[in-house]
Amino acid sequence: MDGARFLSSIKDTVLNFKFNNVIDILIIAVIIYNTYKLVKQTRAEQLAKGLVVLLIVTKLSGWFKLYTLRWLLDWVLGAGLIALVVIFQPEIRRAFEFIGRSQFIGSRFRTLEDGQVNPVVEEIVQACASLSRQKIGALIVIQRKTGLGEVIETGTEIEGYVSMGLLINIFIPNTPLHDGAVIIDKEIIKAAACFLPITDNNRLSKDLGTRHRAALGISEKSDAFVVVVSEETGGISTCESGEISRYLDEDTLRKKLTDIYNPKPEEGGILNKFINEFKSEDSKEKNVTTEEGDDKDEEVKSK
Numbered sequence: 290m291d292g293a294r295f296l297s298s299i300k301d302t303v304l305n306f307k308f309n310n311v312i313d314i315l316i317i318a319v320i321i322y323n324t325y326k327l328v329k330q331t332r333a334e335q336l337a338k339g340l341v342v343l344l345i346v347t348k349l350s351g352w353f354k355l356y357t358l359r360w361l362l363d364w365v366l367g368a369g370l371i372a373l374v375v376i377f378q379p380e381i382r383r384a385f386e387f388i389g390r391s392q393f394i395g396s397r398f399r400t401l402e403d404g405q406v407n408p409v410v411e412e413i414v415q416a417c418a419s420l421s422r423q424k425i426g427a428l429i430v431i432q433r434k435t436g437l438g439e440v441i442e443t444g445t446e447i448e449g450y451v452s453m454g455l456l457i458n459i460f461i462p463n464t465p466l467h468d469g470a471v472i473i474d475k476e477i478i479k480a481a482a483c484f485l486p487i488t489d490n491n492r493l494s495k496d497l498g499t500r501h502r503a504a505l506g507i508s509e510k511s512d513a514f515v516v517v518v519s520e521e522t523g524g525i526s527t528c529e530s531g532e533i534s535r536y537l538d539e540d541t542l543r544k545k546l547t548d549i550y551n552p553k554p555e556e557g558g559i560l561n562k563f564i565n566e567f568k569s570e571d572s573k574e575k576n577v578t579t580e581e582g583d584d585k586d587e588e589v590k591s592k
């Protein structure tokens with residue numbers, strides 16, 4: 290394109306500029322800004338930089354008529370797109386899962402009046418407190434928006450209302466259903482003795498065995514809320530979004546469960562929540578810490 294044609298095309302663009310062009314530019318600006326926020330400080334950042342360089346070089350090779358280089362770069366970009374989908378499959382999956390469980394679809398738990406507590410919360414709290422006192426190991430998964438059908442299928446179907454008695458009974462040692470996890474969907478115990486995926490985080494504290502690792506595993510792969518009672522110490526822990534909080538007292542557990550069973554509208558825009566969801570895999574990878582030496586009664590983030 291020579292100089293005169295270039296100038297005349299700019300003149301045409303300016304003269305034909307309309308309101309819908311402004312909207313168009315604004316939308317693109319918002320998309321670019323949020324894409325930048327999305328990839329910033331994640332493993333996608335370096336990749337995005339490389340992609341920008343590749344795009345610029347491709348464009349330049351076209352302008353300078355370097356046909357072989359252009360052909361090669363076109364090919365790399367085409368193949369790169371498929372590679373991107375493969376590399377970022379976990380993030381893409383999380384993003385789609387987030388859309389699926391977003392507020393558009395509504396919460397699965399009914400909202401209660403202020404101060405009201407869902408009776409299920411108290412049943413779970415009392416069961417855990419009792420199991421903790423008796424040092425009986427327990428693993429309780431509360432399903433939220435991510436369906437846990439595959440996990441439920443690995444166990445024994447129960448379909449019974451949540452009650453302190455039933456929960457304690459399930460986990461009594463040497464009974465047929467005590468090994469594995471109980472899955473709760475709202476007020477119903479769907480199944481017991483379920484097998485959960487174990488976390489592959491190998492930087493966890495050595496004193497966390499397979500029960501806690503299974504709890505973390507399912508919380509990484511879904512939005513489930515998990516309560517663990519340690520057989521060894523009687524300590525109560527909870528796992529959520531790949532993070533473990535240990536040595537909880539009854540009141541803290543009650544508060545956490547109340548937040549689940551009596552959800553408040555989430556703060557922040559839908560876009561920010563989407564970005565956080567997308568980023569969480571990466572930030573977790575960066576924030577892995579070990580828990581050795583942590584004090585009792587302190588909430589410990591395992592990741």
Ligand SMILES: Nc1ncnc2c1ncn2[C@@H]1O[C@H](COP(=O)(O)OP(=O)(O)OP(=O)(O)O)[C@@H](O)[C@H]1O
Nearest residue numbers: 426468469470484485498499500501503519520521
């Ligand atoms: N993948 C799994 N899915 C469900 N439950 C599991 C899984 N792996 C282990 N468990 C449960 O954890 C029990 C073993 O717990 P282990 O002592 O290894 O873990 P821990 O985290 O040290 O817990 P604790 O503090 O209670 O000893 C098993 O008997 C079983 O009930």
